[in-house]
Amino acid sequence: MRSSLTNNYKLNLIQWYPGHIAKAEKNLKEQLSRVDVVLEVRDARIPLATHHPQMSEWVGSKTRILVLNRVDMITPQVRSLWVDWFKTQKEVPYFTNAQQGQGVAAISKAAQAAGVELNQRRRDRGMLPRPVRAVVIGFPNVGKSALINRLLGRRVVESAARPGVTRSLRWVRISEQLELLDAPGVIPAKLQNQDAALKLAICDDIGQASYDNQLVASAFVDLVNELQATAPDLLPQLPLQTRYELDSTNYTGESYLHALAEHRYKGDVERAARQLLTDFRKGLLGTIPLELPVN
Structure with a gap:
């Protein structure tokens, strides 16, 4: 599915490359x-948008394990579509x-399986086996720290729902077989x-x-309307009407935001925008994918 959200908003403004990310x-x-x-790690709602263009350069000849996190925020049908698409x-x-x-658990097994191969090569060269060294890479806030904490079975990496919490690189021993490098979120220098x-x-x-929250919330409504028109069976029926008692299908994103502000937030458009985005991010609008495989 291709959309042209930015055509509607003439928006060429989203650029974010803080110093700590460049340093990381x-x-x-x-x-x-050493890895x-x-x-x-990518976001299952937007598996293409969360692919870093330099990833293949960073991976080189190493084993790469592709993790789509937040699977709870898409339907099993959408998951199947992505499985088929990635197979191609x-x-x-x-x-x-x-x-x-x-x-x-499947991630841990896959990483350790790569280590078996590595250590066989080490033995063949007369070297001692060592734990496999893995690194977790992805955009800010896609769930890397939460994944590491789950792999460890205890909370050692600060995890928070805001981008940029992890600021430094550190090695964490998962088991006798596996060491993990927790890296801060990385984004392209230019989007x-x-x-x-x-x-x-x-x-x-x-x-x-x-x-800008209002521009982004308006774009979100346009995207939901587009999905409802092109793939209605892959998202909840009228998710915005169900949540706010105001149907979005006859509005543009921007006009819906203003109507929603009048309808529920005493005309406060910024508050309406923030609430829309928060409700989506918390899953309160249901399982809404923002990307579907391109045929």
Whole structure:
């Protein structure tokens, strides 16, 4: 599904590359030579928008495990569509809900399986086996720290629902077989694809300083309307009407936001925008994917 959200808003404004991210990326590149396996974590609602364009360069010849987190925020049907699509790309995605621990054991097994191969090569060269070293890479706030905490079985990495909590790189011993490098969220230095940038903003996978809530909430409504028109069976029936008792289908995103403000928030458009985004991010509007596989 292709959308042209930015055409509606002439929005070329979402750029966010704070200093700590630039520094973390430099440190990450220095550490990558010590890493055997890359766990690439993406947001299951926007698996394409949360793919970092430099990922293949960082991975090189290492084993890469693709993790689509927040599987609880899409339907089983959408999950199946992505499984089929990634198969055409010769990739196998692992779906997780890191907050609840769903799917995490399979990630650990996949990383350790890569280690078996690594240590066989070490033995063949007369070297002692060692734990496999894995790194978790992804955009801010896609659930990397929650995944590490689940892999560990205890909370050692600060995890919060705001981008940029992890500021430094650190190695964490998961087991005798596995060590993990927790890296801060990385984003491209320039967000060339503004449709993707809007989706990152809607999902809160990028810093709030980079966007205007009202523009992003309006774009979200347009996207929901587009999905309702093109793939109604893949999202809840009239999710905005169900939540706010105001149907969005006859409105543009911007006009709906103003109507919603009048209807529920005493005309406060900013409050309406914030509430819409918060409700989506908390799953209160139901399971709404913002991307579907492109045929």
